[in-house]
Amino acid sequence: MSETMGSLCDKLTIVKLKQWHTQDAGKLESLSKQEQQLKAEIDEFIYDAVTGRIPLDRLTFEANKVYSGVGNEVREISGSLGEVFSELAEINCKLWHEQEKVYEFEKVPVSEKDQVVKQLAILNLERNQCIDKINSHFYSFIVRSKHNTPC
Structure with missing residues (x-):
């Protein structure tokens, strides 16, 4: 998947x-490095999008989940x-x-297993929807900024 603001x-x-x-010092150090890299990547991504270094069509990458909507209603x-x-x-x-x-x-408990699996599926669908919405909002922001229209 291409990197987007949402991803x-x-x-x-x-x-x-x-x-x-986690409380593991080694893991925390590694995660701190990852955090710093991601924050820098987000800053760079924003700069590149604003300056046009990232083409508009690469700012979004919809998940396009294919699933049965029946029984999988997502808010x-x-x-x-x-x-x-x-x-x-x-x-x-x-x-x-x-x-x-x-x-x-x-x-x-056996009586709860189906609910756990269903909840994971629904939450993942909502997660993907959030990523897509972030991408859409960011795309709109960049388009507006290129046309100097107010947010």
Whole structure:
């Protein structure tokens, strides 16, 4: 997948979650380096987009998830770029905790296993929707800035 603002934001939220959930000094050092690299990459991506070094058609890369909508209803993600980024961080937090259940799936009561799998699927769909919305917002911002129209 090509890097987009949404994919970079997603990676950064995951690094922050990993930092939050570990106390291992070696891992924390590595994660700190990853965090710094991602922040620099985001800054560079913004600069390159604003200056036209990234073509407009490369600012978006929709996930185009193919799935049955029946039984997999996903709420519509909306709001400003900052609001959607915040939503992405929250969804990734929820995903982290659902995924933790899968690592010891044998401990999940049989009556709850289907719900865990369903929740992972729904959260992943919402995560992809957030990434796409961030990309769309960022694309619109760049287009407006090129035409000097107010946000």
